[in-house]
Amino acid sequence: MRNLIIVGNGLSLSIDSGFFSLSRAMQDVWEGGSITEDEKELIRRCLPTGVDAPQNEDQLADLQEVVDACETVLRFEENDRGNGDWLTETGQAFPDAIRYYVHAVASEFHSETHDTNLEPPSEFLDALNENLLNEGSTIATTNYDGALYRGLCDRSSFKSYTTLDGFQGNPPCFHEALRRTHNKKGYYFHLHGSPLFVDDGADIRKLPREDVRNRTPASSRHLVLTHETYKTKIIDNSELLRAYWTKLSKLSNDFDRIVWLGHSGRDPHLNRFIARYFPAKPITIVEWNGAGNQAEREEYWKNKFSAREIKLIPMEKLTAFVDW
Structure with missing residues (x-):
């Protein structure tokens, strides 16, 4: 199944709630x-x-x-x-x-060393990698931590460029290729940016993962950390983030369903975007089973995303989900 996978910080918190707070x-x-x-x-x-x-x-x-x-x-x-x-x-x-x-x-969310304890388990990553590789699914995350991204970077979907994040070259710079059509490929959209992305003159460059915690912080225009009122303005003012959201808006017919993984639903700008560009797409919501009782949570999500099929899957550990 070809999925649009929306990832929130619930996934990272299920790995280490202290580190990813x-x-x-x-x-x-x-x-x-x-x-x-x-x-x-x-x-x-x-x-x-x-x-x-x-x-x-x-x-x-x-x-x-x-x-x-x-x-x-x-x-x-x-x-x-x-x-x-x-x-x-x-x-x-x-x-x-x-x-x-x-x-x-x-x-702060990027560990100084490659610590596999701060990544999803292999079973989760391997199943997701197979879906990205074979189906061309797309990930769109509102996180800027390294948990999921780092865990996937060394797997075949990324190494074979089946999953694209818009960066090419050595050193990797943001490239027009994101704006082309790749029918058999998926994408990894950092919807709220990443500390990996920094300005280098007229270019937007992607830092090596191991360098993020070992360098002086940059004055980055490509990170969304602010009150909801101002999030869309920061996105609009970043060439990179604007390109991610624009590209995603053009993929509305590409997916069989949306998998909503570990996201609270408390990003109104994202909810409006999904309602506008994916108005009838079924959503499978995977959330922590401590969020509330089933009936209350189903009502909560129906209020967020009306007029569509919604399947709620409560789980003790979000990283145990492998039904891609």
Whole structure:
């Protein structure tokens, strides 16, 4: 069966709920020296009252609004042909400082060594690899951690270029090939980006996996870590992320079903996208069996995705799913 496989952070949390916790990563970066005390103070001023350090995306709305305001002023300043600075040095540097922080947080989910304990088990990966290889299924993940991606990179679906992520060459750079039609191939779409992707002049380059945790964080435009209100704006402002979402929108007739794996359904922009471009496609939802009783969860998902066939599969371990 040819699947569109939507992957959320529930898959990674089922592997190691501590390591793949977003609040853990945000706290470690905050306390680890990646940002200066002056930058911390500016961030604090953009957080909700009583919050000393960011712990989740919902707290980042005002912060993103300030970043957007600074970037707007900087664009006007650039068009002013050098007639004085409109922002202080701090204001000019603030957008990059926040992007460095976001990149550092995303990099926290990539282990410094190839630790198979931070990947799905071989049974899961082998079954998925066979489906990618033989059926041309596509993965679209909202995660930027290395669990699933790293586990698949050394398998035949990736090595044979049956599954494409849009990067080619040595070093790998984002390539126009993503925009071509490959009838027998599938894709790996990082819908919310990855710390692997950094700007290199006019190119978007993919870092070696082992380098992510061993280098200085980059000012990346290709990562979505913000309040829901601003996610689509970040996607639209990234050539890479925009290309991923555009390509996926054109594949609506390619799949037999959607497998919704470990995703909470709490990304309204993604739900709207699925409703618009895959309006009648059946969905198999694979979620943790501790999320609630069967009847409540079925009602929850019917409210998210109406007018289609929905099959709910609760599991104790999401990595035990192999019915591709």
